[in-house]
Amino acid sequence: MSIDRRQFLKIAGISALGAGTAAANLIWKNSLEAIQAAPAEEGLTAKKWAMVIDMRKLKTEEDYKKITDACHSIHNVPDFGNPKDEVKWIWTDTYEHAFPGQENEYLPEAIKEKPFPLLCNHCENPPCVRVCPTQATFKRQDGIVMQDEHRCIGCRFCMAACPFGARSFNYRDPRPFIKEKNPEYPTRTKGVVEKCTFCTERLVKGLMPACAEKSNGAIAFGDLKDPNSEVRKLLSANYTIRRKQELGTQPSVFYIIGGSEK
Ligand code: SF4
Ligand code: SF4
Ligand code: SF4
Secondary structure (H helix, E strand, O other): OOOOHHHHHHHHOHHHHOOOHHHHHHHHHHHHHHHHHOOOOOOOOOOOEEEEEEHHHOOOHHHHHHHHHHHHHHOOOOOOOOHHHOOOOEEEEOHHHHOOOOOOOOOOHHHHHOOEEEEOOOOOOOHHHHHOOOOOEEEOOOOOEEEOOOOOOOOOHHHHHOOOOOOEEOOOOOHHHOOOOOOOOOOOOOOOEEOOOOOHHHHOOOOOOHHHHOOOOOEEEEEOOOOOOHHHHHHHHOOEEOOOHHHOOOOOEEEEOOOOOO
């Protein structure tokens, strides 16, 4: 679905009614959100989106870089160049930090040392959504936990509530720190929180998430409720783990750690 602002105002009769600019803007924004929330017919849809990351297929530094760069460049994620201000949608950490409580001293060195790609888990029971006072973060019917930077008041309750460090706060104006701006994706402002959106803007166009597309098959994305989806096939054929399962948030991102490839 694609209409411009002028067409929308005409359809809604707002111009004719002489509605004020502020009211028109508000209705326009809400309508855009409705369009985004309801995937277009030609888009990809699912009852519940999920991701399976096959660590056996991520081998070189270049593999990780391609994934992170793809996400951060198309989503205008700033690079402040220092960890204190860091804004990240997808990043890496060690097994020990990614899966605390699931490590032991006898794990293969290859796993202990391997960087694990981490992102928002689009949890089934997302604590970030429960604490947000403005509904700037909300769960869609297809399981995606969205972030609306326009409604975000920067209280950071969601950051405190997320046990996965999946949310970043813009302590500074991010715009001067975007390496190459993608004009097709909105930029954010100082004082708001942002995170991975499971690439909703790509799904509505029928495209897979950018990280999955650039992963050479290491990242599968699909419908957890469809027994014939690739994610379900991978989950049936391989032993997988999720982050901090004991907390009960029910992450939608699964990891295949080892075993032979199927
Ligand atoms: S990973 Fe964090 S930000 Fe993402 S849905 Fe779960 S609690 Fe919310
Ligand atoms: S920082 Fe924004 S998204 Fe997070 S809880 Fe506050 S208003 Fe909601
Ligand atoms: S799903 Fe999309 S937004 Fe999320 S980490 Fe991958 S590329 Fe980034």
